[in-house]
Amino acid sequence: MTSPCATVTGAARGIGFAIARRLTRDGWRIVIADCETDRGRRAAEQLDQARFVPTDVTDETAVEALFRDLGQSEGGLDLLVNNAAIADPSNGPIESLSPAAWHQRLNTNLTSAYLCTHFAVPLLRAREGGIVNIASTRALQSEPDCEAYAAAKGGLIALTHALAVSLGPAIRVNAVSPGWIDTSASPTDANPQSEALTASDHAQHPVGRVGGVDDVAAAVAWLASADSSFMSGENLVLDGGMRRRMIYTD
Numbered sequence: 001m002t003s004p005c006a007t008v009t010g011a012a013r014g015i016g017f018a019i020a021r022r023l024t025r026d027g028w029r030i031v032i033a034d035c036e037t038d039r040g041r042r043a044a045e046q047l048d049q050a051r052f053v054p055t056d057v058t059d060e061t062a063v064e065a066l067f068r069d070l071g072q073s074e075g076g077l078d079l080l081v082n083n084a085a086i087a088d089p090s091n092g093p094i095e096s097l098s099p100a101a102w103h104q105r106l107n108t109n110l111t112s113a114y115l116c117t118h119f120a121v122p123l124l125r126a127r128e129g130g131i132v133n134i135a136s137t138r139a140l141q142s143e144p145d146c147e148a149y150a151a152a153k154g155g156l157i158a159l160t161h162a163l164a165v166s167l168g169p170a171i172r173v174n175a176v177s178p179g180w181i182d183t184s185a186s187p188t189d190a191n192p193q194s195e196a197l198t199a200s201d202h203a204q205h206p207v208g209r210v211g212g213v214d215d216v217a218a219a220v221a222w223l224a225s226a227d228s229s230f231m232s233g234e235n236l237v238l239d240g241g242m243r244r245r246m247i248y249t250d
């Protein structure tokens with residue numbers, strides 16, 4: 001029996017790479033779709049049963065070509081992970097956020113998930129596959145000046161439950177909302193360097209630590225497995241308990 005096939009967008013580094021690495025360890029074949037060519041190649045070289053297809057997920061032609069390639073070369077698709085994003089949430093003050101910058105963030109962080117899903121669904125339906133969207137706790141709570149990121153991630157959670165209802169029972173669709181995840185020192189960076197996290201960075205989390213990329217990868221692996229077969233349309237929050245902490249200053 002051939003191994004199941006997943007495509008993970010934005011998997012050239014960070015959380016996406018960790019998801020791809022975990023899935024390959026679980027026996028999946030992976031297609032890494034990312035716009036960063038050098039890192040994308042390095043990522044595929046570091047994994048068994050992985051290959052890289054350079055893809056800008058905001059480009060309709062490129063996304064269509066990606067899924068045509070998946071149908072022809074891999075014979076189908078069992079899992080789509082919509083992970084690619086402009087991951088820096090800050091857009092500066094709303095009065096200086098240009099329409100062009102707004103559209104760029106919404107296109108990259110939300111419309112890309114629609115686009116990939118649009119082209120992936122015929123392949124996923126044939127295999128009764130699944131979709132996992134990587135959202136953020138910033139869909140649910142905010143710091144100042146993060147409107148475009150928050151709106152895109154909130155939209156992604158709404159897209160998740162809408163798709164779950166439209167595409168079930170053949171296709172399950174879920175989201176994971178990470179909180180603070182340390183993505184420094186990605187093994188695909190030419191010069192990986194860890195961010196210096198302080199004791200209070202860790203201690204403010206009810207679980208006592210900042211999250212790691214493998215925490216998110218484990219959640220995605222579970223959502224991709226039959227063990228989660230009764231879950232669809234959900235948003236799995238993975239933030240070390242931070243969303244449950246009430247924060248008022250004296």
Ligand code: NDP
Nearest residue numbers: 010012014015034035036056057083084085087136178181
């Ligand atoms: P990174 O920036 O480390 O990785 C994102 C990857 O996506 C990069 O390789 C990036 O390429 C790529 N990418 C960006 N735009 C496009 C595009 N148009 N087409 C294809 N690939 C693209 O992000 P993280 O690993 O930190 O985040 C991964 C996901 O997790 C994102 O959806 C993010 O919003 C979410 N998240 C992250 C959190 C965190 O604390 N890190 C917390 C909550 C959610 P390039 O480097 O060239 O831009």
